[in-house]
Amino acid sequence: MENSSSVVDDDDKQVFNTLINLLQKYVDRMEKRCRKADLLRMQHQLSMLESKTLTGTNTGNGNGNTCNSTCTGTPIISNDITIINKSSKLIRLAFETYKGTLNDETLCNVFKRFGVYVGELDLSKCAHFTIEAFIGSMLPLLPNLQSLKLQFCKQLNGDNLTALLQLAKESCSIRHLNIGHNQLISEATMLTARTIRLNPNLTSLCLTHSHISDADGVTLLHGIKDNDSLRSLDLSNNAIADLTMRALSELMERGSTLRELNLSTNRITNVGVIELGKGMATNSHIDCLILSNNCFQDDGGVGFVNILATDRSVRHLDMSGNDLGPATCAGFARALQVNSTLTSLNLSQTRIGIQGGLVLVQSLASNKSLQHLDLSMNQLDHTVGMAIGESLKSNHTIKTLSLRRNQLGDSAKAIGKALQVNSSLASLDLSGNQIERKGAKAIAYSLPLNKTLQELDLSCNMIGDDGGRLIGESLGANSTLYKLNLSSNLLGNESCRSISQSIVSALKGGANTNSNINTNSDIHNHSNSVNQHQDKQDTDELMSNLSISSRSLVKEQANYNSRRLARHNMLTSSTPNMDKFMPGKSTLSKLSHLLLDKNRIGDPGAVALAQVIANNSPIQVISLMSNMIGEFGGQSLGDALKYNTNLCELNLDSNRIGPIGAQAISNALKVNNTLTHLGLSGNHIKDQGSQEIIKALDCNTSLKSIYVTHNDMSEGVRAVVEAIPQFTEA
Template sequence: MTNQQQQQQQQQLPIIIQGFIIQWTTEYDPTPYTLIKLALVCRQWAATLVPNNFISIKSGNFNLIKRLSTKPIIRGYPDSRPCTFYNIQITRGASRSSFIVTSPPTHSPSSAIPSPPPQTTQQLLPRVPSGIEANTMGQLSNGNMLQYVRQSSCIQSFSLINYNLEIERNIGGEISDVIALNKSNLTKLELVNVDLASNGSSQIIKALLLNHHLTELNLSRNFMREKDAIAIGQVIKSSSLIKVNLSFNEFRLSGVRAIIEALSNNKTIREINLEAVCHMDCPVTPKMSSSQNSPVTISTNLFLNINSMAPTTLSSSFSASSVGTSPSLSPMLLGSSFDPFTSRRAPASNSSPTSSSSISMDSGLTEAIYNLKTNTCLTSINLSHNTFSKQVSVALSELAQSCQSITNLQLNNLKLDDDCGLKLGCAIRDTRSLSRLSLNHNHLGRESVTELSFNMCLNVSITELYLSNNMFGDDAGLDLGNMLAANRTLEVLDLSDNNIGSIGTKSIMDGLQINTSLRRLVFNNNKAGDLGGEHMATMLSKNKTLRVLEVCTNNLRSKAGKHLANSLATNNSLTSIRLSYNLMLEHSGIVNEDIKDCIQAISLCVQKNKTLMCLEVDGNHFQTAAVQEIQSCMERNLTTLVRGDKMPVVQPQQGRTWKVGRRRLDISSLGLL
């Protein structure tokens, strides 16, 4: 390699790093506002780096996206070029979509690009209508969207999410024409919460029969009916789809049967979501919200939250279905939020069809489920929040055994009883592929947990097991403890909201003392009490593999808090513990010896433990004296962390947080600053 080639590589390396920075920023906030901020860094970014690396765009203004894709961001430079968008998402509203800059971006001292003449005025982006004004123009119809997709050679993903199609003309025909283009580069299509039932769903489904390049299809929340589901079944039989999301529609039994029957003959689909598509009593009515219900990740920061009386969102790297609350929607459900529990509820028991046609349809669905054993490529299926008969529920319980390719099975909120639990136990004993099983919000009782626990001792494939909101009771703890002592593959276990008391807690913690595989235990909303808290502390002093422990709302008082804090002071494996709303400190203001010991133990724990990254103790009625005691410990711990990690201290931002390397310490509630 010559010296000239080495110099060229050295010059290209910083550009590559800058491109990675732009792509990383795009993943978190792919809005036009972010694009403008990045373009203002310097002329080189505005001319080439941002257009080349800002690959995703999310806006409610399709005209703006089109302008950015066809015209340079900044004009007047020979190397300026338009943006190259691979992923386009059009959603409701377009905040901050119009920006005018009357002067060129600031010239970077290190940039070698010459500045233009001072009298040249650079317009960074043309002014375009935004928000509601843009949405009243019918910007997708009249051939605009079809022309854009036809001319684009790089677009891979196109999404319409929460978008109002009432102002568009013949939008179903427009979308069907886009699908019928059968472009090899367009592999992902999302039409979420746009009411396709009133906007040409039949045209779109017919066009899907002509497309053989789409691999991911999301048609959730569109009020589609049985006839649409039957037509989708025909698409599934001959398509190239790999991931399909049809959740929150109105397919009923006949539609679900058509889709399941098509799956038995399909050789490409690996993931399918059929959540909340079959309710025999009432239709699905979506509830719009401004927030998005999506999984959040475990904080990698040292976090202390004290005195917050409002309920906090329990952060986890898994879906909210694992924390004892209503199961979250699949990650495929982008851009909209719908809580099925606020707008509708399933019947108290499994509904049994009464008419002869319903009985025939029910038997046909059962047979279709059993026939899935011929499918060898399906790996994930979600059938949660549906209303099925007992016959269908039993068939679903045996699905893990009949379809050996499934690795992720979600059967939440199906009113599964002990008969189904016994079938599930036998199924997981024989499966060698299933790795994630979710049975939250069912009617599984003691017989079910006994069978499941026994067969989990023999299972070597399941790594995640979610059993929250069932009917286990305190006696189930013995079976679960024996299972944890024998199992060597389970990594995540959710037992929230199962009315498990101190006796059951002791058995579970005894099993964890021996267990070497479990990484996360969710035990919220049970009845462990102080005695159960002592057993948790004993487990933490012996277990060396558990990383996350959640025991919110378990009646853990000051004695339990003291024992837990003492164990945490010497524990070197736990990274996150959540103790919220346990009333560790009395609300009356009377501070006795137990409360003093609890405060001192927590202070010592914070000072000594160097591996704990997340500590949540809000809702425990900490008094002013307790806060002051922890304040001093947090200040000393801050200095210890800096010395131990050998990282410089970053000054507090806006008087609220201290940052130490990658660790963040939230001390806003302590009044330090």
């Protein structure tokens, strides 16, 4: 990624200089009225803006690589300013940081200076400006404004809602309007008493959480009927019901241009959903429809799903959280035989039961269009799991399959066998299914053969340390997985050692040298000796930089690695399907997210994972929350961070690293320029550890958020911690 300073030309520098000068004057003027934390945040962001954008300072990691926005592709100048279009010099402004002090005068002054550059504006939670002044005085200063967000603005209500929706000036450039999470409607300001005429230029309107009643919904839709450009409408989390659905059906019959419609969490019954179906069957361009968490049941579901046999527009359908049943699933099964448009279907938590699950899953064998299916929380048992396994063997279209919180149990074996031959599945969620060790073993057996799986969630399955070890060993023979979640599985240090050895061996190419073990023992023995020698050198280098108290654990890990290589455990006879793994191919090249929360890896497990970090693996996110990691483990992880230039997020919340572990991490923060998010809440780091972290942040240029609450700090230290710009509430 290029440095953020390189994307700002001379004209941009002048604009941003103006912004800095103006906001600095504002900081000085409002100093007495701002909390200390707000003032420090503002000053820190301004200094970061000056150093990163105007002076061209390299914020890289020392290797010529920029660490700013490591995990995203958007050039971020500060938390409040983002470049959204370099060619037209448009920026996004988000003023939540200054939500307590921005008023009409300040906003007008800001927009007079550089309003022409504002393409997106977020004034959410800013409660001290008026909507009337914004519409009358500020909008004319924003000729290129395309997106406006006003969530959680207490001054926005039914009295000024009409004016905001109309934005009567034909020259208004706003295309996307988000005014959700506001109490727009009350008994004193009913939309039914008003004539709504929606701005004809709007293409997207969000009114989620706006207290809109059924009658208000009807009035709003009448105002939309003359709009030929609206493509997206979000009315979720309101109180609309069947009357609004009838009005919506009439709107569709007249040729509505809506493409995306979100009606989740309302009061739509069987009558309403059938009315909606009639309108869609007559004339509809709806591409994405969300009907989750409403009040319709199996009868309504059957009536609605019949449109899928004739409708050729809906590609994404979400009916989760409704009391559907087997009859609706039977309707979906019939529709999937003839419908070639639907690509995403969410039926999670719909009480379809075993019978409904079987009918639907069996239809997947012949369907060639559905790519994303969610059947979570439906009490599906092992018979449905067996059917899923059979369908996955012949279905090569499904890319995402979520089966979390069912009761699949032993059927994980069938799913594991299907993964060996399936060539399409990219994401599989089996969390909360009690697959235990046997299920983990079946999944482990499939990983060397599977070439498409990218995300795997096996959390909350009681696979134990032995099951985790099997998964870890098979990771070394898989080259596609980039996200692995093994949280809440009673894993111990053996699982971490296995995972660590797979990753470290893959980084060194050790996995490939072991593939010829049965054909040439001399070559194998020589490879092992070379690998062991290299491991020793790397361990010695790490040992020289570790504190004395951690060295015994590192030695234990090194001895364990050597024993495993000597016994040919790593990627050889104990690894299933290893004969199918082709020598010379990259292993584990894409693993970037490793989630091991709520296990019991302890200090030995943390030391094992510290080797992964110290060897600069491509992993960007590691989460080890609630793992009984103590001071030694915290020290090892902190010392390893000094040598890592890839890790962006490390979560150590709810452990026991104490002041000693915090000291090691603070030392790492002084030299590490890639870590952006750090979780240290609930670690008993006390005043000593907290103060060391605060000192380290003075030298750190990459960290954006840090969680350090619940750490036995005194009142004075807590106040200082809460004032640092990176502080984030847990």
